[in-house]
Amino acid sequence: MTTMLELNDVHAYYGKIHALKGISLNVAKGEIVTLIGGNGAGKTTTLRTICALMRPTSGAAMLNGENLSNYKASQLAAKGVAMVPEGRGVFSRMTVLENLEMGAYHRNDKAGILEDIEHIYALFPRLKERRGQVSGTLSGGEQQMLAMGRAMMSRPSLLLLDEPSMGLAPVLVEAIFSTVEEINRQGTTILLVEQNALMALQIASRGYVLQTGEIVLSDSARALQRNAMVQKVYLGIE
Amino acid sequence: MTLSQRLRDIDWIDVWLWVFRVVIILGVVIGITRKLFFGAGTTYDSSDWIDFFISGLSQGGLYALIALGYTMVYGVLFMINFAHGEFFMSGAMASTYLIASTLAASGFINEQPILYLVLVTVAAVLTSMGVSLLTERIAYRPLRRAPRLVPLITAIGASFFWQYIFRGLFGSAVKAFPVPTILEGRVNVFGLDFLKVRLIVIIVSILALIGLYLFVQKTKTGKSIRAVAEDKDVAALMGIDVDRAIATTFAIGAMMAGIAAVLWGLVFKQVIFSMGFVPGIKAFTAAVLGGIGSIPGAALGGFFLGVIEAVGPPLILEGLGAPGAHQLKDVTAFLLLVLVLIFRPQGIIGERLAEKKA
Numbered sequence: 001m002t003t004m005l006e007l008n009d010v011h012a013y014y015g016k017i018h019a020l021k022g023i024s025l026n027v028a029k030g031e032i033v034t035l036i037g038g039n040g041a042g043k044t045t046t047l048r049t050i051c052a053l054m055r056p057t058s059g060a061a062m063l064n065g066e067n068l069s070n071y072k073a074s075q076l077a078a079k080g081v082a083m084v085p086e087g088r089g090v091f092s093r094m095t096v097l098e099n100l101e102m103g104a105y106h107r108n109d110k111a112g113i114l115e116d117i118e119h120i121y122a123l124f125p126r127l128k129e130r131r132g133q134v135s136g137t138l139s140g141g142e143q144q145m146l147a148m149g150r151a152m153m154s155r156p157s158l159l160l161l162d163e164p165s166m167g168l169a170p171v172l173v174e175a176i177f178s179t180v181e182e183i184n185r186q187g188t189t190i191l192l193v194e195q196n197a198l199m200a201l202q203i204a205s206r207g208y209v210l211q212t213g214e215i216v217l218s219d220s221a222r223a224l225q226r227n228a229m230v231q232k233v234y235l236g237i238e
Numbered sequence: 239m240t241l242s243q244r245l246r247d248i249d250w251i252d253v254w255l256w257v258f259r260v261v262i263i264l265g266v267v268i269g270i271t272r273k274l275f276f277g278a279g280t281t282y283d284s285s286d287w288i289d290f291f292i293s294g295l296s297q298g299g300l301y302a303l304i305a306l307g308y309t310m311v312y313g314v315l316f317m318i319n320f321a322h323g324e325f326f327m328s329g330a331m332a333s334t335y336l337i338a339s340t341l342a343a344s345g346f347i348n349e350q351p352i353l354y355l356v357l358v359t360v361a362a363v364l365t366s367m368g369v370s371l372l373t374e375r376i377a378y379r380p381l382r383r384a385p386r387l388v389p390l391i392t393a394i395g396a397s398f399f400w401q402y403i404f405r406g407l408f409g410s411a412v413k414a415f416p417v418p419t420i421l422e423g424r425v426n427v428f429g430l431d432f433l434k435v436r437l438i439v440i441i442v443s444i445l446a447l448i449g450l451y452l453f454v455q456k457t458k459t460g461k462s463i464r465a466v467a468e469d470k471d472v473a474a475l476m477g478i479d480v481d482r483a484i485a486t487t488f489a490i491g492a493m494m495a496g497i498a499a500v501l502w503g504l505v506f507k508q509v510i511f512s513m514g515f516v517p518g519i520k521a522f523t524a525a526v527l528g529g530i531g532s533i534p535g536a537a538l539g540g541f542f543l544g545v546i547e548a549v550g551p552p553l554i555l556e557g558l559g560a561p562g563a564h565q566l567k568d569v570t571a572f573l574l575l576v577l578v579l580i581f582r583p584q585g586i587i588g589e590r591l592a593e594k595k596a
Contacts (some may be wrong), residue, residue: 102461
């Protein structure tokens with residue numbers, strides 16, 4: 001399989017705080033890879049570095065062999081990278097439809113955009129019912145669907161998901177994760193950042209465990225599920 | 239509970255605010271009653287009142303146009319751009335000195351009055367936009383991640399900078415703004431008697447406001463500005479060039495200021511390098527009145543301020559026996575600002591920004 005995303009010894013700082021201490025990971029085309037870890041482990045920072053919202057102080061994030069830090073964050077959508085940010089980041093004063101349109105901002109094919117909006121509505125029928133509604137009034141689950149639908153509107157080849165399960169009821173988490181699998185089946189490569197290791201390891205093929213800015217473990221998802229440390233710390237199994 | 243305990247539980251600031259409310263409401267009621275029913279101060283007939291109202295409305299249109307620049311920039315950057323009044327001044331000065339006075343001297347002004355107005359407006363708008371884009375690029379963009387007080391102080395500095403640049407370029411004298419003769423005098427519409435220029439100001443400002451609102455709501459660029467106003471990082475992830483959207487916001491605000499500059503010239507018939515200060519502060523007041531960050535709020539706040547400023551002094555202050563009430567426009571305007579800040583800090587239709595943006 002060909003490598004799509006590769007991080008090579010990436011270091012990043014928030015002011016004086018050394019947030020990423022040499023992260024190396026790779027995601028192959030067509031995979032679901034998960035990055036699990038607790039609060040403050042550096043999961044979001046890793047994603048922000050990939051999206052060029054933060055610059056690494058050393059090391060590089062490469063997409064199909066191109067160094068992503070040569071680009072501005074606003075150029076990445078056209079490169080096929082989309083992110084569903086932590087806390088969803090929907091434009092709360094814009095309608096559901098306008099949010100979806102913003103996802104297709106860099107595209108100019110009107111017919112294709114309309115077609116994709118219908119596709120998103122098929123994936124999330126709730127969004128169709130609420131298309132004219134201001135998205136700040138949606139429930140948490142609906143906002144998560146909207147954020148994912150909006151990210152899909154850019155027709156990404158790589159989708160970065162930052163804690164899609166955060167603050168959602170278990171039944172909704174299941175629905176969101178099965179949609180993630182569905183999106184992957186349709187050909188989008190996924191890097192999934194999660195605190196909910198149990199769910200994440202069920203749908204991922206491989207996983208990395210991040211602790212205080214370092215990757216301490218990497219293996220297939222199945223092996224990680226059986227790993228004693230992962231079981232104890234992240235799955236709550238004694 | 240004893241009386242002394244109850245007294246201790248009272249929040250005296252609330253009591254003071256209530257007293258203040260009662261005093262203001264009493265003042266307004268007494269003033270209006272004395273004016274209307276007991277004939278205090280000068281006597282006005284109904285056509286005088288209509289005149290006050292119309293001139294207030296037209297002044298309000300000018301405030302609204304300028305207020306848009308404050309409110310849009312605040313919407314995307316959470317910064318009060320105190321140099322905005324200078325964008326307005328620069329448009330008025332450059333178009334008067336470079337275009338209007340030449341066209342007036344050659345007689346073109348009365349041969350082709352409409353073309354004259356178009357050319358002057360284009361010059362004013364281009365100057366205002368150029369000045370605002372330069373200010374944004376040189377003075378504000380490098381400070382995007384600085385604490386909020388820093389760009390605020392920079393804005394005050396930029397304001398002085400532009401005032402003295404234009405004073406250096408064109409001198410410190412008052413210069414006449416040439417008005418085509420066809421626009422002099424009055425016109426009767428729907429049985430109401432308007433000064434022609436006042437009518438033009440009202441119509442043009444309403445059209446410009448509607449146009450701007452549609453632009454922001456419906457066009458892709460307008461939507462990108464709204465997205466940047468909500469969340470710059472997420473907007474960037476959508477592929478929106480955030481710096482460009484911010485520059486566009488400045489340019490559009492300046493365009494409105496440029497239009498206001500020509501309308502201001504038509505009404506007051508003169509320009510000077512210091513003319514941006516008072517309209518700037520008034521428009522800022524209007525933006526806060528309406529709810530800063532909101533475009534309909536700025537429009538509403540502008541008209542509201544204009545009308546209150548024009549009708550308030552003769553109606554309320556004369557009724558209360560204030561001497562020279564017609565000179566107390568500015569007092570009325572800023573009193574209104576203080577009242578809004580105390581009793582409804584989010585403005586007429588504003589959201590509670592402090593809560594959201596904290």
